[in-house]
Amino acid sequence: xxxxxxxxxxxxxxxxxxxxxxxxxxxxxxxxxxxxxxxxxxxxxxxxxxxxxxxxxxxxxxxxxxxxxxxxxxxxxxxxxxxxxxxxxxxxxxxxxxxxxxxxxxxxxxxxxxxxxxxxxxxxxxxxxxxxxxxxxxxxxxxxxxxxxxxxxxxxxxxxxxxxxxxxxxxxxxxxxxxxxxxxxxxxxxxxxxxxxxxxxxxxxxxxxxxxxxxxxxxxxxxxxxxxxxxxxxxxxxxxxxxxxxxxxxxxxxxxxxxxxxxxxxxxxxxxxxxxxxxxxxxxxxxxxxxxxxxxxxxxxxxxxxxxxxxxxxxxxxxxxxxxxxxxxxxxxxxxxxxxxxxxxxxxxxxxxxxxxxxxxxxxxx
Numbered sequence: 001x002x003x004x005x006x007x008x009x010x011x012x013x014x015x016x017x018x019x020x021x022x023x024x025x026x027x028x029x030x031x032x033x034x035x036x037x038x039x040x041x042x043x044x045x046x047x048x049x050x051x052x053x054x055x056x057x058x059x060x061x062x063x064x065x066x067x068x069x070x071x072x073x074x075x076x077x078x079x080x081x082x083x084x085x086x087x088x089x090x091x092x093x094x095x096x097x098x099x100x101x102x103x104x105x106x107x108x109x110x111x112x113x114x115x116x117x118x119x120x121x122x123x124x125x126x127x128x129x130x131x132x133x134x135x136x137x138x139x140x141x142x143x144x145x146x147x148x149x150x151x152x153x154x155x156x157x158x159x160x161x162x163x164x165x166x167x168x169x170x171x172x173x174x175x176x177x178x179x180x181x182x183x184x185x186x187x188x189x190x191x192x193x194x195x196x197x198x199x200x201x202x203x204x205x206x207x208x209x210x211x212x213x214x215x216x217x218x219x220x221x222x223x224x225x226x227x228x229x230x231x232x233x234x235x236x237x238x239x240x241x242x243x244x245x246x247x248x249x250x251x252x253x254x255x256x257x258x259x260x261x262x263x264x265x266x267x268x269x270x271x272x273x274x275x276x277x278x279x280x281x282x283x284x285x286x287x288x289x290x291x292x293x294x295x296x297x298x299x300x301x302x303x304x305x306x307x308x309x310x311x312x313x314x315x316x317x318x319x320x321x322x323x324x325x326x327x328x329x330x331x332x333x334x335x336x337x338x339x340x341x342x343x344x345x346x347x348x349x350x351x352x353x354x355x356x357x358x359x360x361x362x363x364x365x366x
Contacts, residue, residue: 028162032205037157051149064117067268069354071105075320107353113144125180130173153192153213179213189216197244230267263336306332310346
């Protein structure tokens, strides 16, 4: 009987491994497609917790926004997708270890608790994700905001994100996250509104389903305060998704204002505010982290509110190094013409607990 040559054995082994890998990839895509989260355009949200105050009677209100980075992107962390891409993690981490994740989240809780506000608009809040060691972060934040209303609008719901592709044993895994909104006041309308636009298949089945967390708070003067928690697309080459999302958000905000309401939008826009100079924090360095919103995106009487004293977002290609890591501002507010910002500040914690920094503002109702 003729023996098979080592070359033929080697080729057979290579073809077998390649075949198994392709089967794994096809299986991962098929599974994600069959389990793809496909929310309706409009979903009424049942509050996770209720507040005791039914109506707003104050003429001055405070707001706090923060993308908490799912408790996994503090100063010591980087993110493989930003550095190595989708195939391998290389020297970057897929997620922090449990101890580091706990440390980040405890810092998030401490920062929120030590900066009182009437409203908290948070992004990248996970309730059951491998990257966050399956901690329910909405409940964890409510622990430091007792007696507050809380709502959760899902914008990332994937059974298994199979990245890095070449490391099936070390994948990103299950993600259930979204927008967490907290307030000492109780809204009478809470809605998840789907933002338009999506990636092509199969990318879209592993990506976020972006939305607006929409809230209407009744006021003693008979009007309403409309609060929108926003988080626009990040990985959007050419900005086509953002254009669609901004058009939707504009119509939504304008309609709410034309009804006689006060309107506040806040969150992570993944864009610089209109007129922002990328070199603000690092002269001579042109950051490509974000692009500015067009100056005519909204009528001129609408007010973009941000504090230029400190950046709100950093690059996550590497762990944070003050003065070296690229930074920018993409977290801010937009106010209807019947509101005025009295005081605005970035709560500078040097990105210790997230790749974003909180922004706090005091508003006056006109």
